[in-house]
Amino acid sequence: MPVARAFRSSISVVTLAASAALTLGGCMQTAGPVAYVQPRPDLDSMAYGQPYGASPPVVVANSGGGAIAALSNSFTSSPGPMPVGYAAPMAAPVRYDSSYHLDAGDKLRVVVYGQEGLTNSYAIDAGGSITMPLIGGVPARGRTPAGLAGEIAARLRNGFIREPSVAVEVESYRPFFILGEVSAPGQYPYVPNMTVESAVAIAGGFSPRAKRDVVTVTHTEAGGSMRAVVPLGTPLAPGDTVFVGERWF
Numbered sequence: 001m002p003v004a005r006a007f008r009s010s011i012s013v014v015t016l017a018a019s020a021a022l023t024l025g026g027c028m029q030t031a032g033p034v035a036y037v038q039p040r041p042d043l044d045s046m047a048y049g050q051p052y053g054a055s056p057p058v059v060v061a062n063s064g065g066g067a068i069a070a071l072s073n074s075f076t077s078s079p080g081p082m083p084v085g086y087a088a089p090m091a092a093p094v095r096y097d098s099s100y101h102l103d104a105g106d107k108l109r110v111v112v113y114g115q116e117g118l119t120n121s122y123a124i125d126a127g128g129s130i131t132m133p134l135i136g137g138v139p140a141r142g143r144t145p146a147g148l149a150g151e152i153a154a155r156l157r158n159g160f161i162r163e164p165s166v167a168v169e170v171e172s173y174r175p176f177f178i179l180g181e182v183s184a185p186g187q188y189p190y191v192p193n194m195t196v197e198s199a200v201a202i203a204g205g206f207s208p209r210a211k212r213d214v215v216t217v218t219h220t221e222a223g224g225s226m227r228a229v230v231p232l233g234t235p236l237a238p239g240d241t242v243f244v245g246e247r248w249f
Contacts, residue, residue, distance in 0.1 A: 101221065102140045102148065103239060104128055105174025110152065113165040118156075121171055134160050142221075145169060173238035178203045180244035181210035190238040197232040199242050211247040218243070 102108070104124050110132070112118040122130040128141025130148075135155040140148050149168040156164040173190040176199060183204030191198070196215055206212055217234065218227045218241040236242070 100144060100170065100238075102143055102145065102170075103174060103220075104141065105239065106140075106170060107172040108140070108145070108148075109169050109171045110149075111167045112152075112156070112161075113167075115161065115164075124174075176236055176238065176240050176242065178242040178244070180215075180242075181207040181246050182244050183207060190236070194236045195232065196230060196234050196236060196242060199236055200232070200244065206244065209246050211245045216243040216245065217241070 102124060104126050107121060107123045108130065109121050110119065110130075118133055120132075122132065124130055124140045127137075129137040129139050131137050132152065135152070138148070138152055138155065143151070145168040149166045152168070153164045153166040156166070173192070175187045176190050176194070177187050178199050179185045182200055183206075185203060188199070188202050191202075196217065200206060200215075212232075214229050214231055216227060217230050217236070218225055219237060220226075220239055
């Protein structure tokens with residue numbers, strides 16, 4: 001009987017050891033494969049996401065549980081970098097002088113490179129011309145500054161200077177005129193990018209009887225004059241005439 005009792009005790013010990021081994025084996029079971037995100041080596045990758053030409057990280061599903069699975073899931077489910085917006089570069093501003101048509105009252109700066117005697121400021125007279133040494137009167141009315149520079153160069157090339165280099169820019173524009181129901185009607189120097197509203201302000205503002213929503217603007221070009229009723233935000237050109245009417249009540 002003592003032998004049988006010892007044999008049963010040995011079986012119990014083996015059974016407990018086997019159960020403990022199975023239990024520990026279940027706790028220490030290695031989880032499924034975990035995805036590892038390759039480190040991003042620079043700030044550009046952190047700011048703009050996956051670098052150009054690099055293969056995206058491969059995500060492998062994790063079938064196991066436990067702390068390792070939760071940690072790997074938190075990495076794989078984390079949001080990607082925020083998208084970055086880029087503003088298109090602003091276009092270079094267009095010079096007003098490039099398409100401006102000259103007329104009487106404009107004052108020009110004419111530069112003939114290497115010729116100090118010809119480089120000077122010239123005013124367009126009532127006949128629409130400027131008068132320069134050597135070449136005399138040069139028609140300027142209706143021309144652009146670039147067109148006038150070409151005409152001056154052509155005349156200087158005709159028996160005076162072999163290869164003249166000429167530049168023309170507007171030094172001051174011809175004045176504008178404002179009449180009617182303003183505090184100080186008259187003639188005023190033109191300022192680039194003027195509007196009807198700024199012209200009224202230069203003339204001291206509206207009079208008490210002025211019609212304040214629209215005005216009449218007369219614009220003169222080489223081809224003739226044009227008159228239109230416009231709102232206060234309308235741009236003005238040199239030489240324009242603004243008429244502020246009287247309101248009825």
